[in-house]
Amino acid sequence: EPEVTQTPSHQVTQMGQEVILRCVPISNHLYFYWYRQILGQKVEFLVSFYNNEISEKSEIFDDQFSVERPDGSNFTLKIRSTKLEDSAMYFCASSSGGEWETQYFGPGTRLLVL
Amino acid sequence: GQNIDQPTEMTATEGAIVQINCTYQTSGFNGLFWYQQHAGEAPTFLSYNVLDGLEEKGRFSSFLSRSKGYSYLLLKELQMKDSASYLCAVRDSNYQLIWGAGTKLIIKP
Numbered sequence: 001e002p003e004v005t006q007t008p009s010h011q012v013t014q015m016g017q018e019v020i021l022r023c024v025p026i027s028n029h030l031y032f033y034w035y036r037q038i039l040g041q042k043v044e045f046l047v048s049f050y051n052n053e054i055s056e057k058s059e060i061f062d063d064q065f066s067v068e069r070p071d072g073s074n075f076t077l078k079i080r081s082t083k084l085e086d087s088a089m090y091f092c093a094s095s096s097g098g099e100w101e102t103q104y105f106g107p108g109t110r111l112l113v114l
Numbered sequence: 115g116q117n118i119d120q121p122t123e124m125t126a127t128e129g130a131i132v133q134i135n136c137t138y139q140t141s142g143f144n145g146l147f148w149y150q151q152h153a154g155e156a157p158t159f160l161s162y163n164v165l166d167g168l169e170e171k172g173r174f175s176s177f178l179s180r181s182k183g184y185s186y187l188l189l190k191e192l193q194m195k196d197s198a199s200y201l202c203a204v205r206d207s208n209y210q211l212i213w214g215a216g217t218k219l220i221i222k223p
Contacts, residue, residue, distance in 0.1 A: 033211075043157065043201065043213040056208055091156055102147065103211065105156040 002026045004106035006092050012112045013082055021077045021109045023092030030097040032075045034067065035105075036060070036088040043091070049075065050097075082113045116140045118214035120202050125220045126192055134187045134200050134217045142207020148176050148187045149201040151216065157201055161187070189219075197221045 005024045013019050025032050034046040047057040049067055066078045075094075079086055089110050093103040118138045126132040138146070145164040149157035163169055163178035163185060175188040187200055199216040206212055 042215040043203075043211075045210050045212070048210070056210055058210070089154075102159050102162055104159065105149075108156050 004092055004094055004104055006090075006106040006109050008109060009107065010110045010112075012114065015084055015113055016081050019079050019082055019111065021079075021090050021092075021111070023075045023077070023106055024073050025075055025092065025094030026096075026104060027073070028096060029094035029104075031055075031095045031101070031103075032067075032069070033093040033095075033103060034077045035091045035093065037091065037108075038088045046077070079111075082111075084113050087111055087113045116204075116206065116212050118202055118204060118212060120200075120214040120217045122215070123218045123220065125222060126189075128192055128194060128221055128223050130192050131188065131190050132192060132219065134189075134202075134219065136185045136187070136202030136214060138183050138185070138202070138204045138212075138214075140204045140206045140212055143180060144205040144207065144209055146176075146178055146185050147203045147205070147211065148174075148185075149203060151199045151201055153199075160200075192221050194221050194223070 007022045032049040035043050037043045045058050047061045048055045064080050068076050089108045091108045092106040095101040095103045120136050147162050148160040150160050151157045161176040163176050168177045173190045178185045199218050201216045202214040203211045
């Protein structure tokens with residue numbers, strides 16, 4: 001069964017450093033998402049991406065964040081200058097599109113900012 | 115503001131039935147999802163309701179009442195592996211998923 005994959009599974013970085021989190025969505029999916037979940041807290045929407053551009057973004061997704069689909073398979077989230085409060089699990093999800101389609105989640109990248 | 119409420123934690127016995135409730139107040143409604151999340155893992159899709167009524171999928175069923183802003187997830191014949199958090203999420207008018215904090219379900223033998 002096709003699945004969303006994410007790399008790395010864990011990332012430790014120093015405050016102020018840039019990180020890039022990578023995702024390979026399910027191949028025939030058209031909509032891509034990033035979410036984060038701070039330990040013990042609820043899942044929070046960051047951004048959705050369709051047709052090579054951001055379709056929606058939340059208040060969390062400020063100028064420090066960017067997303068890119070550099071080729072036909074990868075979908076990346078970049079955090080330019082990490083802060084301690086960026087420490088969280090970051091989930092990528094994809095859906096095949098259409099109004100009623102379900103989002104399928106990758107296994108997540110656990111980011112720790114020291 | 116947008117709000118989704120679920121109980122924080124519930125306990126049930128192996129083999130029994132449990133109902134997890136979710137109430138929501140969102141800007142628009144384009145469907146309600148239930149996801150299961152084991153500790154440290156990604157949410158996995160369980161069910162989706164967009165029309166009022168009951169959707170059944172094996173041991174799991176989900177109910178929706180749009181007029182009441184209410185849903186429940188019903189789990190039957192509970193197994194130890196059902197111990198997890200159950201997340202209610204509503205897709206709003208912008209097609210964004212708004213998430214509840216999750217209900218931690220503890221199954222006892």
